[in-house]
Amino acid sequence: MTTSIPTRFVALDVHRKYLVVGAVDAGQKVVLSPRRFGFEAFEAWAPTHLTPSDLVVLEATANAWLLYDQVKPFVADVLVAHPQAVKLISAARVKTDSRDTIKLASLLAANLIPAIWVPPHPVRELRALVAHRKRLVQQRTQAGNRLHGVLHRHNLTLPPGKPFAAHQREWWLSLDLPASEKLRLQQDLSLYQSLEELVKGGEAELSRLSTCHPWIKQVPFLIQLPGLGVLSVMSVLVAIGDITRFPSAKHLVGYAGLGASIHDSGETHRGGGITKEGRSDLRGVMVEAAWVAVEHHPHWKAQFERLTNRIGKQKAIVAVARKLLVATWHVLIEQEADSNAHIEAVARKLMNWIAHTGATPGKKRDRLLLLYEQLDRLGLSEEVEQVDYYGSTYRLSTKQKLIRAAQQRKET
Template sequence: MSIHTTELIKAKFAGIDFHKKTSVVALGDSTGRVLEQITLPNELSQIRKYFKQFHGLECVVESCRGYEWLVEELQEMGHTVHMGDARSIKLIAQTRCKTDKIDSRLLMELIAKDYLPTCYQPTRQERMLRELVRHRAQLVRSAVKHKLRVHAHLDKENKGIFSPFTIQGRQKLNEVKLTESRRQQVDDELEIIDFLELKIAEQDAKVKYISRSNPDVALLKTIPGFDVLMSIAFIAEVGDITRFKKAKQVAAFLGLVPRVYSSGDTRRNGRITKCGSKLMRWMLVQGAWSAIHASSNLRKMFHDIERRKGKKVAVVAVARKLATIAYHVLKEKTEYQESLLDAGLARAAF
């Protein structure tokens, strides 16, 4: 057995700097000493051939686009994979000289010294739900973009139509006289809109089908402002609810808590952090407007804050409250109860 092979047997940690075409791997022993650094092409055969030499490695991959297949492959080979928080790692280890070898070695050393900042690694099912919800949202945004183009074409000839995409509106839109070139452009836009709305309906059907077999969706739907889509989105974006110890951690995860500036005796709260899922944050704010009408307690909360801070701050506060309520509903596996808020929001279980 060669000296090199003997050294590699001691490998316990692996820092992987993942890229689209290649991955730079830094192997280290139990003390974090570098044993080998190698660049591997991102091909299954090469990845399997290399990592099958080792048993039970502690691997680190930074959270980035397209990493999923590599993580699943390493886990199938019996290795443990940690997801490094790229933002925190950058703050911890800023350097003037940045190369792939340095990055892979840094990841390995952080896990070896038990100083690696990690982030949540969603399950395959959670990833599929996220992709479903985000794909639907992208289709809706695209449809809205093309509808705005139709409005723009009509406005250019001063022939705007109120609600041109209803049944009656489409009839008026077909009858309105436009120049030949603009009529062709409007017809093209309508064809695209019809296609997108068909795809949106297909995604809605998938969401409803999935919701039937998920008991958590039924629980979340009892919360004011939560419908099937929003319930599925919350489950997908938040993931395993038991990883949060407190409800306010969920609000922080979704970026619905204010920034804090504190020094000495001075403390000031700024705007919300806007961390986490932008889509989920937007959906909670939209759901908050519905919740204000459905719940007397949330309506009172909204008006109390509105008088002091204004509508925008008040509705975000209600959205944050919905996130904490959803945490308790999922954590305790119980339906939402308005009576728990009747005693006063400050003392409520939710």
């Protein structure tokens, strides 16, 4: 569809069970009085009343993406308003649906809407799956904490092994407890074990998706970084979405809330802690990865020790997390190996990914051939002759390299 210069600025004030539509022109004159619709009625109204000269804005709500997809084919463009813009409406002393709708449309006409990035469908689906797994893990942790609370209240000691493994169930059920507490224990134990299976199912699906388009081309570049496994890599990728929307590593750091806050006004000039604005999930993953990196990687361990002596352990780990995120931006943008990569460790991590996720869906191929392919993508294939993996040594033979070279010629 050919788009034109917007002449009408349409706002959708979205609520749980309905939405209100209103519009102004470039001169802020109301050209469509606020009108309330149910969602089904709006779906029927939109194709016949919205035009290619309309610019539409809607608030970022749970169903924003569905409305975005419904409206986008009929208009010049659709902006999803950043939640900060909605504060201008919610702070009004006189607040009605009609006023909110026209004010949102006026902000759009004045080009004052800070729009958020609209993720494509694969990113939306993966974000939903990552968030679902996180909720399951939280619920599992809560159930486990309640079971541990039983032990603390009664000064009980667990038998050796994992506390909630299947073979421990009989021990838990044999505890001499009051009837009501025993009932809670049985239900929490069953809940924990059920959630354990659900979490495994979610993680298996995330692992499978890591071998599918569009993620498979990006996973190797992140999995090479210390502290990042398949699950954390998928969490990072889904939080970032499209790396090209960040012009620099600094923008990505700000998006994660890992940049330093600054107060520079008048004669006051001071810096503070990190802003903690943006995606807290990305910030959390990078801090967790930083703790692993400083434990196992020589470069990051040295960085951490140097920073700890100057600013303390907690600030140092945040600084390392920020540096890791900068490295993330560079490897994704430049599509190359990290400059601090430990080649043997990278090969083992890639081998672990391949071993646990299998070959590319629909294709049964040799693990070492897949490993060589991923190393080749990182530009490391010529530097690795063998991989030590769980006590076994795997050699990248000349045959595998020749097969890979033949495949590349066939693809071109």
